[in-house]
Amino acid sequence: MATTELYTKGACVWVPDPEAVWVSAKLLQDYNPGDQQILLQLSDGTEMEYPLTGPAGLPPLGNPDILEGENDLTALSFLHEPAVLHNLRVRFLDYSSIYTYCGIVLVAINPYEQLPIYGEEVIDAYSGQDTDDMEPHIFSVAEEAYRTMTREEKNQSIIISGESGSGKTVSAKFTMRYFAVVGGAAQQTSVEERVLASNPIMEAIGNAKTTRNDNSSRFGKYIEIGFGRKGDIIGANMRTYLLEKSRVVFQASEERNYHIFYQLCASRELPEMRSLKLAAPEHFRYTCQGGQMQIPDVDDASELERTRNAFTVLGVPPDQQMEIFRILAAVLHLGNVNIQASGRGADRSYIDADDRSLAVFSKLLGVEGPQMAHWLCHRRLAVGGEMLVKPMPGRQAVEARDALAKHVYGQLFTWTVQRLNSALRAHRQKAKSFIGVLDIYGFETFDRNSFEQFCINYANEKLQQQFNRHVFQLEQEEYIREGLPWNRIEFSDNQPCIALIEGPLGLLDLLDEECRMPKGSDENWARKLYDQHVNRSAHFRKPRMSNAAFIILHFADTVQYECDGFLDKNRDTVFEEPINIMKASQSELVAELFQQQSAGGSVSEAKSMANGSVRSGKKSQREHKLTVGYQFRQSLHLLMDTLNSTTPHYVRCIKPNDLKQPFMFDPKRAVQQLRACGVLETIRISATGFPSRWTYEEFFNRYRVLLRASERGEDFHSSCQRALTALIPDPDQYCFGKTKVFFRAGQVALLEKLRAERLHTAGVVIQSWVRGWLARRRYLRIYQATLTLQRYVRGTLARRLAHILRYTRAALIIQKTYRMVTVRRLYLTIREAALTIQAFSRGMQARRAYRQLLRERAALRLQAAVRGWSARREFRRLRAATVLLQCCVRRRAARKELLKLRQEARSVEKYRELNKGMEVKLMQLQLRADQQARESASLREILQSERGSHTAELDQLRATIVKLQTQLEAQTHAAPSVSEKELEERRQAEERTAQEILQLKQEVQALRAERDSLEKERDDLLTRLQEKEKIQEENVQKAVAESGSNLQAELEEERRRYQGLLRDYTRLEQRYENLRDMSMLSERSRGHRRTDSTQSMSLEPLSPVSSPYPTSPAFPSPEEVRRVSVTSPTFDRRPWTPDLPLESLMEDTGVPKDTAEKMTGEDLRHAYDAVRVANKLLESQLFNQRIQFEQEVSALKEQLQGSRGKASQPEKVTNAQIQDLLEQVDAGERECIRLKRELKNLKHTVTLRKVLASAGPNLPLSPGSVSSLSQRGQKVSGLLECRKRDENKLIKNLITDLRVDCALSLPPGLAARVLFLCVRQADCSGDQARAQSLCKAAITGIKAALKKHSSDVNLTAVWLRNAWTLTDLLTQHSAKEVVRNSDDLVPLTFDLSDQGRALCIQAYQQLLSITESRLQPIIVPAMLENETIPGLSSSAGKMLSSRKRAGSDPRPVGLETPTMAMVLRELGALHTALTHQNFPLSLQEQVFRQLMYILTAMTLNSLLLRKDVCCLSRGMQIRYNVSLLEEWLRGRGVQTGGAIATLEPLIQAAQLLQMGKKTEADGRALVQTCSTLSSQQIVKILTLYTPQSDFEERVTLNFIRIVQGLLKERSDSQPPQLLLDVKRVFPVTFSYLPPPPVSADQLDIPESLKISFLRKV
Secondary structure (H helix, E strand, O other), X not given: OOOHHHOOOOOEXXXXXXXXXXXXXXXXXXXXXXXXXXXXXXXXXXXXXXXXXXXXHOOOEOOOHHHOOOOEHHHOOOOOHHHHHHHHHHHHHHOOOOEEEEOOEEEEEOOOOOOOOOOHHHXXXXXXXXXXXXXXXXXXXXHHHHHHHHHHOOOEEEEEEEOOOOOHHHHHHXXXXXXXXXXXXXXXXXXXXXXXXXXXXXXXXXXXXXXXOOXXXXXXXXXXXXXXXXXXXXXXXXXXXXXXXXXXXXXXXXXXOEHHHHHHHHOOOOHHHHHHOOXXXXXXXXXXXXXXXXXXXXXXXXXXXXXXXHHHHOOOOHHHHHHHHHHHHHHHHHHOOOOEEEOHHHOEEEOOOOOHHHHHHHHHHOOOHHHXXXXXXXXXXXXXXXXXXXXXXXXXXXXXXXXXXXXXXXXXXXHHHHHHXXXXXXXXXXXXXXXXXXXXXXXXXXOOEOHHHHHHHHHHHHHHHHHHHHHHHHHHHHHHHHOOXXXXXXXXXXXXXXXXXXXXXXXXXXXXHHHHOOOOOHHHHHXXXXXXXXXXXXXXXXXXOOOOEEEEEOOOOEEEEEOOXXXXXXXXXEEHHHHHHHHOOOOHHHHHHHHOOOOOOOOHHHHHOOOOEEEOOOHHHHHHOOOHHHHHHHHHHHHHHHHHOOEEEEEEEEOOOOOOOOOOOOHHHHHHHHHHHOHHHHHHHHHHOOOEEEEHHHHHHHHHHHOOHHHOOOOHXXXXXXXXXXXXXXXXXXXXXXXXXXXXXXXXHHHHHHHHHHHHHHHHHHHXXXXXXXXXXXHHHHHHHHHHXXXXXXXXXXXXXXXXXXXXXXXXXXXXXXXXXXXHHHHHHHHHHHHHHHHHHHHHHXXXXXXXXXXXXXXXXXXXXXXXXXXXXXXXXXXXXXXXXXXXXXXXXXXXXXXXXXXXXHOHHHHHHHHOOOHHHHXXXXXXXXXXXXXXXXXXXXXXXXXXXXXXXXXXXXXXXXXHHHHHHHHHHHOOOOOXXXXXXXXXXXXHHHHHXXXXXXXXXXXXXXXXXXXXXXXXXXXXXXXXXXXXXXXXXXXXXXXXXXXXXXXXXHHHHOOOOOOOHHHHHHHXXXXXXHHHHHHHHHOOOOOOHHHOOOOOOOOOOOOOOOOOOOOOOHHHHHOOEOOOOOOOOOOOOOOOOHHHHHHHHXXXXXXXXXXXXXXXXXXXXXXXXXXXXXXXXXXHHHHHHHHHHHHHHHHHXXXXXXXXXXXXXXXXXXXXXXXXXXXXXXXXXXXXXXXXXXXXXXXXXXXXXXXXXXOOXXXXXXXXXXXXXXXXXXXXXXXXXXXXXXXXXXXXXXXXXXXXXXXXXXXXXXXXXXXXXXXHOOOHHHHHHHHHHHHHHXXXXXXXXXXXXXXXXXXXXXHHHHHXXXXXXXXXXXXXXXXXXXXXXXXXXXXXXXXXXXXXXXXXXXXXXXXXXXXXXXXXXXXXXXXXXXXXXXXXXXXXXXXXXXXXXXXXXXXXXXXXXXXHHHHHHHHHOOOOHHHHHHHHHHHHHHHHHHHHHHHHOOOOOXXXXXXXXXXXXXXXXXXXXXXXXXXXXXXXXXXXXXXXHHHHHHOOOOOHHHHHHHHXXXXXXXXXXXXXXXXXXXXXXXXXXXXXXXXXXXHHHHHHHOOOOOOOOOOOOXXXXXXXXXXXXXXXXXXXXXXXXXXXXXXXXXXXX
16 A cells, blocks of 8 residues: 555546546645545646545555656556556657566567567677666576576476467567577587477468467467586477367468468479469468468568478478478368268268369378268268268268368377477487476457367466466565565465366366267256356356356456357367278378377377377277367376476566557557456565565665764664664564565655655755865865976976986996997807807718618618528428429329239139129120120121122222323323422411411410400409508598597587687678678789780799709709708809800700891890700700600509519419509609690790790890899799608698797797798799699698687787788789789799688687687676776665566676776787787787777677666766777777777767756757767667666656657668677778798798708708
């Protein structure tokens, strides 16, 4: 109850109003006890008399103006409904703040507009901060839950509730996004990405457009996000509740079906979607009933692409996605199946055989169309143990079709949720704790309420009960902790209403009982309800005009439910026959959906939220089905158990209006929702007890002006007790706890009134004392000025004397130093000579020892070979003797055995034994022999007759031969005779031909055999090589796996270290702009220079190939060059000069004098002849090397033939021989590459000759240009040579394994210069590939070093310096730069300057990230919280309720408080590192410009989100801290690069806090001053401005509106953003500065680098 003393004239009160609910009014007269009415003046100026019924009937008092727009409703002095409603309206409409605290509840009002307050910069601002210090936000609740979980290791829950359209889904989505960013890595890992990817899928299949919301969730879900020991997300799990399946087949007017159907229809033209046979949504019955096909500003096709991408992220393959889409499309086609009525009275129904929709449905689901058509129109009944098939009427068939469609969609929804859970399940480790996000439907009441609204309101009753008990428990724990005499606080417990619904014989029990009845109906159930609960339960009523409805008095409102349809929806049945057809589907997914669901059910299945039961013809299965109400009750109990086991956090979403208009506030709808969601109940519970509470120290600091002087010296507790006893006579209005003092509502306002009166009285006294103090201060100033003048004059005289003494001492020191330097130089010269002599002598001794070792090694090898040959020869001799001995022994044994066998054969007894029993066989053989003798006699007679006939024929033939011989002799005498010599020659020729043919055949056979053996050898070699390759691949795979695991570990470490860096797309975009701007600037700085057309041809230098003539002094051999070490003195090089006898050299090389060319000028002719001589030398060298190469190739072929011949023998080719052959082949290939490279150089030389020849006498060449041209062909000196086998050692010693102390002690850029000299030597020697690979290896090594020292500023600066130096050297020696600047440099044959610039940018970014990671934890505390000016902000405390939220996480005691000195120390460390490496001032300015921007962005963002620092004293503190930064920048000379300009927004914000904020002139000055701040930032600071002392005033809404109008008039060049982008990176420019010439003689390479293997050339 409010204090009656506060009802005085001018006090603000609230009176009821039918339209605005509550309106403000002022008292026109004081209230006196006993008055029957009071006179009020409303806000519109009208006066009214307000009737009173005693002190309890007084209107609620208004809060002071200083509390208007407070971000926590519990901080108000008066807690009641009008104060809450007004505060929410002011914050929502005037301050555009949609979030407000109400104790432990966050009230979120849907703005119906996209607000820029959910970016990653906002997440960064809230991460790790104390939630009491920050503005209310959904991220604040998420941070509170996350910090409480990590600190207390207890599970948390975030309960988000509200009406449809109030923004529950969006709030849950942003909560999950916050956890994914804070609990994830810098680049989202797969777990965080999958958690976020579940939102588009669930919105597509579970959200729909309603009359109240375009994206309404038609199901409840509870997502448990599991966290590991380090606070990172490792998995998630989702539970869903009560999907609205009736929406699949029916939609009300201006509503839509689930989004996924319209997304599929919008994407029907895609190639993969054409097989679904989809059309526009208007052509499907299930999508056109609501009449709304499109949602404004929503592209369904792009939303489907987003859904498919989410499926892909969650691991659902594309073919399974198409299976899902086919099922969804089949549901649409099922709705278009035309069921026609037939028979008498339409008691039958049928489907046409050619129904297109049924055919498409059957094809998509892979089921039999005729069977489905039959069982959609018939049902099976069990009558007397027999199964009968009964046709169904048309209406019942349509209902069966719709039930099947709902069942299919419900099963698909359940399967999708299970699939998401399997993808989100933690596989790496078990979650240590979790945070649950509950997005559930709010309280619903419509004109017609059915089973869905009944279940939703039942769930809200349970949640409200849990909320009330939790709030009551918190209040009780606070009172018990403080030791207050605790009286039970009465609050509205809705347990009777819950018992009415779920208790014994409650509504759900009666509903399930009626569902079990064979002929149960909605009317019978209604009668049972009336009989059981009318006049027995205070929360149940029967409507007067209806017998098929009932009324329940819920905590939020009274709702009337229509009983029609309750039983059918509770059963949610579908006939078994269509389900059996689905189980036999050819589609694996369809079969899986329906195989998982059995006909019955169990209690354990209730947890999985089955989507309905199957009606079977068998009676025995009907009794065990689970109804929807039973399943929902079980799942709700499980949810409540989960919530009770966690620490809850509440978010109440409010729908400001029903028109979905942005920033439109309807007070009637707002009050209705505030009452329904429990916010007012929270306030009522708080107001019943002691809503205002202060710690003793805070109360003492605030109200010590009311204490007497004698009471101030005591402790806080006793002082407060004595003061309150005197100030508040009624002891029931306050209570003392252990650490706090508690006040009832209105008492703080009374204390504030007394405090203001006391301060006004004390102000007069203070003014008199101040004026006297000013007069005395003026006198003291004059006195001190006189003393100062005297002191300065005396000091001047003393300084003059000291100056003379210093000059005398300085002369003596100079003389001493000069003598010391002279002697030291002589000593160093002698020492250097001694070291050189020692080096040469030690080298000679080492070479001698090395040669001795070589000789000893050769002798050992000879001895080993001889001994091996002797041993092998002895082995062969012994083996032959052994074989001979074995043969002799075996022959002797064989002879003995033969004699034994012969003796046995001669023995008669032996013969008898062998032929015993053979007599019968002998007789048979005798008879057979007699028969054969008779046959042989007959045959002899036949033979005799045949011989006679044969003899006659033979005689006849002989006569014929004689006759023919006679004719032949006659012919030979007539023909010319052939000499016997010719016949002999012919015969010999034929024999030779035959022999040659035979020999050729043998050779062919030998070649074929050789070919076969070679093929066999090749196959063997290939087999061995394949085996070796397989072994190598396995080794490589093992190495890759090990390196992959190492890289994975490194990646995890990088993720933890750079959580925000790699994840941010803006950072990558800025980095791209950085590279682009750098390239543009570098090209612009270089400019464009037009060259003469005669000089545009590229004249490449001659290849430094050694001469084949040993007497030529022009080309020293490479071996002579290698003899010069890095530490040895400079070798005397004698370059080839034009003074040599060129003509004699031309005669020696065979170069003819060119008489055809007529050139004028001795210099040009001499240059031309020199080129011709060089060309001839190179051609001869190439010819000799070709001959040598051909000889080596032939020798290799011979060796290969020999090895093949040996392979045909039993001996096997060893792996060592194969390796030798492969090495020889590789050597030949390398030689070929070298020859090709030299041939390319020869081509360049020929090109040069042609250019010089074609120039003619008109070529304007001066002697200086000719000499420079000749110098390009000479060998470059001052380089370092690194052998190929030493390249890895060079990179290791110089970069990757370099010690920290050694790296910091090296001169800046020394490593880059050494590497460049090695690269250039390799390039000049003609091995461009090795030079390029060495350069790339150096860049890779620097990257590895940067990664190794990713947290060391000094080493990062070292490698940035080396990378920049290497880039400048590569750019200086690039062909483009040499041609542009006409330098006398030999350009490199490749250009890797772009990679060098990229490396510089990488090192630069790492340098910034290291410093940024060190500054981030201390920037905000040092800039905003630390009191650099002592005592500035402690003069007066802020009037707060001091009610700390559960998530406030104060900084641990004992740690060092961040100060500006720590910030400057970190900046100084970075500046020291940059200065030590001699970085130019331009780069240092860019570095500190970036750091100052980060500091400004973080400070300003925190300022824009914290109400406690938006005050005058903090503005002065911030300005002073910024001045320290400015002074530091100017002291280091880095203020001109834009670093101070980046501090300008922070400076203007500090000035804004200090400026006047009353009149329009103040507003104009404010707008003119804050030119770099955006309009949103200025308005936000003004709305957050909170006075911290009595001389400050709160910014009025009228002044804010004036400033907003002035801001609209100005041409705002600033982007319309509230927070600055902390991840923004300014483009860096590495200006090209041509380095001085680099030579090996100029480098002082320390021995600690261990690179003495390099050689000077």
